[in-house]
Amino acid sequence: MLRILVVLLVAGNLLLLGLHVSNASPVDPLADAPAWHMPAGAQRLQLASELPPPQPQPALRRQCFSAGPFETVPALVAAREALPAGVLALTARESEALVELGYWVSLPAATDFAAAHAVMQEVDRAGLHDVAVVGDRSGAFRVSLGYFLEEANARQRRDTARALGFAAETELQRETQPRYWLDYAYAMGMRSGALQPGERAISCAG
Structure with missing residues (x-):
């Protein structure tokens, strides 16, 4: 009988302890930490969503030229390889001549x-x-x-x-007979000097 009373007493104490712990307020581990301040002159990091949208880049101004006609493909290739450096775009096309x-x-x-x-x-x-x-x-x-x-x-x-x-x-x-042409473009101001034989300035479409 005494043993039963002791067991009941221990069980009651454990129950009271559990109720006390469950009702206790959670402890904030940073509650007592000192406040942190950003150093003077430092810039705050921004999230990508906070940044303004990028401004569109202005269209690159170009100078466009056409060279030809060339009677053979090897002549077309030789003309292409002889172009000065700095070509932005290059297109070969074919036409017919009577x-x-x-x-x-x-x-x-x-x-x-x-x-x-x-x-x-x-x-x-x-x-x-x-x-x-x-x-x-x-x-x-x-x-x-x-x-x-x-x-x-x-x-x-x-x-x-x-x-x-x-x-x-x-x-x-x-x-x-087939005839071959080269159409190409340079950035404005990158191409200087007189036009070569068979070369002419054209409108930059698009």
């Missing part, structure tokens, strides 16, 4: 190769040499009297053949 190749003097198309060959022999006997049978763009056979870069020379050959009784014709030969 090129005059020269003047062809020939006789009207024959019915077939044998007929054209017979006419060629007749022309040769008449004193017009350096002639040949060739196929034209339509596939017909013609007697070619020559190919000339200068129109005056072509007319002279034509007139000589006509004087011998042959209905010679002169036709300007044209061909579409």
Whole structure:
């Protein structure tokens, strides 16, 4: 009986102690710490959200140029490598050009190769040499009297053949060929000196 009373007494004391601890106010470990003050002249750190938005940078003023046309890709590459340092942007582009190749003097198309060959022999006997049978763009056979870069020379050959009784014709030969260009830009003031041959200033679009 005495043992039971002792156990009850101890349990009651523990219960009272628990109630006391649960009702006690929490202790602030920094409550008694001395106040901290920022040193004079020091700047307070700002959070990223507190900083003002960055101001947009002004657009870089440019000078723009174009060089060309170049007849081949190697010529384009050589021109690109020869550009002075400091290029901001560089673009290569391709276009088409209708090129005059020269003047062809020939006789009207024959019915077939044998007929054209017979006419060629007749022309040769008449004193017009350096002639040949060739196929034209339509596939017909013609007697070619020559190919000339200068129109005056072509007319002279034509007139000589006509004087011998042959209905010679002169036709300007044209061909579409690719041409290549370089478009590039420098910062304003970075490019000085006169424009190079084939180079011109252009508007800076965009």
